[in-house]
Amino acid sequence: MIIQLDMQSELPIYTQLVNQIIEGIASGRLKPGEPLPSVRSLASDIGINLHTVNKAYTLLKQEGFILVHRQRGVVINPDSMPEITKAYMGKMRGELRPIVAEAISRGMSQEQLLQEMEQIYQEITQTDKEYD
Amino acid sequence: MIIQLDMQSELPIYTQLVNQIIEGIASGRLKPGEPLPSVRSLASDIGINLHTVNKAYTLLKQEGFILVHRQRGVVINPDSMPEITKAYMGKMRGELRPIVAEAISRGMSQEQLLQEMEQIYQEITQTDKEYD
Amino acid sequence: MIIQLDMQSELPIYTQLVNQIIEGIASGRLKPGEPLPSVRSLASDIGINLHTVNKAYTLLKQEGFILVHRQRGVVINPDSMPEITKAYMGKMRGELRPIVAEAISRGMSQEQLLQEMEQIYQEITQTDKEYD
Amino acid sequence: MIIQLDMQSELPIYTQLVNQIIEGIASGRLKPGEPLPSVRSLASDIGINLHTVNKAYTLLKQEGFILVHRQRGVVINPDSMPEITKAYMGKMRGELRPIVAEAISRGMSQEQLLQEMEQIYQEITQTDKEYD
DNA sequence: GTGGTCTAGACCACT
DNA sequence: GTGGTCTAGACCACC
Known part of the structure; x- marks a missing residue:
């Protein structure tokens, strides 16, 4: 798992971490049941504080993407991913809406946007298939 | 222009203001050349701090959505909207990416997402057409 | 709001804080919309670190007991309390079960336990009614 | 005695073990004088560390639920179960209290809770009576 | 070794 | 002044 952080970004580091791990899951690079590095090792690998990694893991755990197995450590949830709940759809639409609005106001067509x-x-999804 | 703010949102108030004004433009409810309320009146109308409205207007001005005349006050940019620049596309894709990734990891199909x-x-765009 | 912490307890401080605030809500001493002290002031009042208070508030916020209002600070959720969801019932039963089991094995009757x-x-619930 | 452990639980494994053995006693599946598996065999049966089983047995012994004989191995206390002491009642009430408080704050009635x-x-208690 | 908790001190964004 | 974030260093419980 390669993590790319932008320390200048407005996004908190832990958010970037969360996003990258979710993208790893979405792409198939991180598979259900697969172990994630310990907070300490990941923190030292990418040169940040262990508490920052911890916060990212805690959020991912709360949403159900990962779980902490007492014997195997931190792993991608082997059983199921979080559902497409009403709450999630609401959150997603709320995030999408201002992006779409700005695109429209700049004159982008629906086709361009969908594309x-x-x-x-x-x-x-079509990340390098060497991982499968 | 009706402004709906969520004081419990994680989004800063000034960001919500910016988003709503941009959505007003996108929907056609706010037309080029149309005046916006003064910082002072908008702030007192919606019960927030002057600085907060000021920050929102400043951002909108920087991006080119509005013009601030000393005499004529604040107006929607009558000449042109901001362009679809490379910088903008980069920003937009960067915002879209984690949303798409989470949707995928939750099992949403491309069709659902595009829909x-x-x-x-x-x-x-198809807001009540009484505004046209 | 009087907070009583047991620094020798096996329960983490932030958990004790969460419990006491929830009990405050249950008892009616903390009413919907009522403000809670800032993390800093509460932390210094009870002599703990502000991060510990922050963690308690974060948990209460996630579960919906409190919310952070951008203007009014931290307040008891004025609109609604968390629901009696299936997830909550499962959690509650899981907590209750070992307590009941031990009581039974020690020979406590159902009547005693219910009492x-x-x-x-x-x-x-019948806390001193001077608060109403 | 079937042991069900949840390796993702926040409860330590040894606590889960203790709880399940106490529930076994409460249900009548484990009767006074009945032997329990040795530390070694139980550990290997459920795939956990020796120390973990040991810790659970030690706690059960300290509270008086089981006896550990050098020769006869581990048995459910044949003479008596732990009493309903003041210390125990204090502990039990302390555990019950936050559960009740949360139930109240979520709007659960006393009747529902007692039920x-x-x-x-x-x-x-009414576990399958084939064990009697 | 692991994750979890707590403390301490610092900076920043927001209002 | 507020909450949010990040760092740093420490201790503990668990396995």
């Missing part, structure tokens, strides 16, 4: 999303979808 | 975006696009 | 719970229920 | 406890009591 962008489609391309991102493809980029994420 | 969601299409619906949001429609919701914004 | 204990009833008394606790009464103790919490 | 829940009654049902758990019944579930534990």
Whole structure:
């Protein structure tokens, strides 16, 4: 798992970590049951504080993406991913809405916008298949 | 222009203001050249601090959505909206990516996701046409 | 709001804080919309670190007992308390079960046990009514 | 004696073990004088560390639920179960209190709550009577 | 060794 | 002044 952090980003480090791990799951690079590095080792690997990693793991655990197994350590949830709940859909639409609004106000067509999303979808899912 | 703020949101108030004004533009409710309330009146109308409105207007001005005349006050940019620059596309893709990734990891299909975006696009653009 | 912490307890400080605030809500001493002290002031009042208070508040926020209002600070959720969800019932039963099992193995009758719970229920709800 | 451990639980494994053995006693599946597996065999049976089983047995012995004979091995205390001491009642009430408080704050009535406890009591005591 | 908790001190964004 | 974030160093419980 390669983690790329942007220390200048407005996004908190722990959020970037969460995003990258979720993208890892979405892409198939991180498979159910697969172990994640310990907070300490990941923190020292990417040169941040262990508490920052801990916060990211805690959030991922709360949402159900990962779990802490007493014997195997931190692993991608082997049983199931979080569901598409109403709460999630609400959150997702709330995040999407201002992005779409700005695109419209800049004159982007619906087709262009959908194409962008489609391309991102493809980029994420069709990651190098050497991992399968 | 009706402004709906969520004081419990994680989004800063000034960001919510910016988003709503941009959505107003996208929907056609706010037309080029149309005046916006003064910092002072908007702030007192919605019960927030002057600085907060000021920050929102400043950001909108920087991106080119509005113009601030000393005499004529604040108006929606009558000449042109911000362009679809490379910088903008990069920003937009960066925001879209984690949303798409989470949707994928929760098992949402590309079709579902595109449909969601299409619906949001429609919701914004086909706002009540009494404004035209 | 008087907070009583037991620094020798096996329960983490932030858990004790969470419990006491929830009991404050249950008893009516803390009413919907009522403000809670800031993390800093509460921390210094009870002589603990502000991060510990922060963790307690974060948990209460996640479960919906409190919310952080951008203007009014931290307040008891004025609209609604968390629901009696399936997840909550599962959690509650899982906590209750070992308590009941031990009581049975020590020879406590169902009546005694129910009476204990009833008394606790009464103790919490019939707190000194000077607060109403 | 079937032991069900949840390796993702927040409860330590040894606590889960203790709880399940006490519930076994409460239900009548484990009777006074009945032998329990040796530390070694139980550990290997359920795939956990020797120390973990040892810790559970030590706690059960300290509270008086089991006896550990050098020759006859581990047995459920044949003479008596732990008493309903003041210390125990204090501990029990302390555990019950936050559970009751949360139930109240979520709007659960005293009747509902008592009913829940009654049902758990019944579930534990009216276990399949083939064991009698 | 692991994750979990607590403390301490610092900076920043927001209002 | 508020909450949010990050760092640092420490101790403990668990396995």
